[in-house]
Amino acid sequence: MSKSKKEIFEEIILDILRSNPKVQIPYNALQNILQVNGKKDNDRLKGAINSLFDRNLIVKRKGGAIQLAADKSGDSGSKNVVTGKMDISRRGTGYLITDAFDEDVRISSKNLGVALQDDIVKVELLKRGRDKRREGKTLEIIERGRSMYVGALKKQGKDNYIIESDQKSAHIDFFVLPDNIEEATPGDKVAFELVDWVHPKSLPEARIIEVLGKEGSNEANLLSILAENQIKVGFPEEVEAYAENISEEVPEEEIMRRHDIRDKTVFTIDPEDAKDFDDAISIEMLDNGHYYLGVHIADVTHYMPRETTLDEEAYKRGTSVYLVDRVIPMLPEKLSNGVCSLRPHEDKLAYSCFMEIAPNGTLIDHTIEETVIHSDHRFTYEQAQEVIDGGQNEYSMEVNMAAKLAHVLLDKRFREGSINFDTPEPIFVLDDNGKPIDVKLKERLFAHRLVEECMLMANRTVAKHVKMMRRRSSKKTTKDLFPFFYRIHDQPDLEKLKNIEENVQPFGINFHIDSPTVSSKAINMLLEEIEDTSLELTVNDLMLRAMAKAEYSPNNIGHFGLGFENYAHFTSPIRRYPDVVVHRLLKSYAAGKPGYSYEELKKIGSHCSEQERAAIDAERDSVKLKQVEYLSQHLGEEFPGVISGIMSSGIFVDLKDIHCEGMIRVSDLDDDYYEYDEKRHCLIGRNHGKKYQLGKEMRVKVVRTDVKARQIDLELVDDGE
Structure with a gap:
């Protein structure tokens, strides 16, 4: 009825x-x-x-x-109600990520209600499904997870407008009233906000907040990636105005207050296209045979006091974002590329960490001081490498001395437990329209290592500095005594390591996980064993995925990946807000004043970690976009590849020349009926026993690409058998 x-x-x-x-x-x-x-x-x-x-x-x-009416049944405290974050698949099925259970709660599309991607929601638990998985139904939206969404504006009928949402942004389309269209026209890619969604049987209402460009254009594609990850490009007018009022001249009274080292040889080493020079180096040999290394960092906090409009915006952003063809800076250009940037032949304010280091790499003594510097030379990585390889330059002595120290520090770091990851990075050659015309893998130079080791040493030293301050204090507790802001990295995921163990066993590689923890030495031995083999790229990627995500926190649990007990981010305040916080804490403690409270640092750490993850996702998405665009011009062409992952539905293949992953669908393997062997992590032909497993080299053809979904479909040409 x-x-x-x-x-x-x-x-x-x-x-x-x-x-x-x-x-x-x-x-x-x-x-x-x-x-x-x-x-x-x-x-x-x-x-x-x-x-x-x-x-x-x-x-x-x-x-x-x-x-x-008020619920008098007390359901909110019921065991049948849980709260968590909503993750919605492309098919429109929801998965509630909740602390209440190890596994997600599945929510069918009919039970999603008006929930959208990343919303914090309250869910009622239902009877388990046929596969015994927990099922749920959305009861209440506690907090919307996104401030903006992305899609393409379409016209339907005379005055009706629909926004077709990008899959990563939302699982449903939106309607928009003519008054809320702003300057957009049909066919534009737009960023928009949710006005209201009253019922799951209706469409949610949207208001357009920014036109990103014509759908399919390079500009629209890249700006869409930023908006999908909740990253805004332009700065508010009041922030730009604040930055413009900052003088580029260094006042004489500020120079008098600081340690003036403008007579010392200081140089920078950065990418060729860099403009935001965060760090500079000075180095000399002391009479006792020790190195005296100076790491000089742009003194952003001098120009950005707490609780100013500039500081609030930098905190919101948390980090600069580096896409394939542009940088979305944390600070306005006046600061990032001008006032704060340690450009050559200009007096600049810096915050410097001076370290006396023994020939074996041991830190003997250190000071952290506000300084005035004058960079004598700006090297690109390639120019510095030429000097390391024997080329002549006015500053060859200093560069080679820094390179010699970097070798010592690098060897010491690996001996003491640092993990040696070296994953190739694709570099794109773009035409004037942003279209990729070539792609190659970035060459890893020792000049990169030189800078990296000097920065790691400074970051480690400032964290040790606070530990020493605590030791000198008479108080017993450390939580509220000199709270500090660490870069921490937990132990890796044991289940994922077990998966790697099972994947490399068929190749005769002995990598055992038989205890609650794993040593970095065992991981390094595995990485050495697979170096220059077909497994190298794949196992490196799997190992990176097994690693916990590094985070910011006042709770110091050490840094597993680097093998450091004490580590903080000090060296990049132009592009990372945590470094700004570290500078402020160090300056406060040097002046005998309190800095941030432990609770404040917990909140800042959570926010900055989240913003960093969004930036990494945007950067990866932009790389994947350009890889798909590049291969869209090479349909039907063949590439060498190696199996990087296997599922029941298909084989993931990494194209070795461009380090880009595509998929061969099982349905396209027509020489046999292939079944997925979960224990052995491989596909096996039922009739002929042919096996596809991790690390197998093959030749594949690009048959389909989907730029919008950023997907690549491959076809097997030759499996080498």
């Missing part, structure tokens, strides 16, 4: 109120939502409201507004 219109009204009203339990909805708003036209519909609506009121399901408020 079909429901009456009054009953349908009751059902929709209850759904809306349950999704918004604290909201009072005016009568006229209900009329708009339910599209009530004429006296009959109005009477039905009043009847529905009275029926719900008589059953104590709603309460009536002033002016005819209604609200959900």
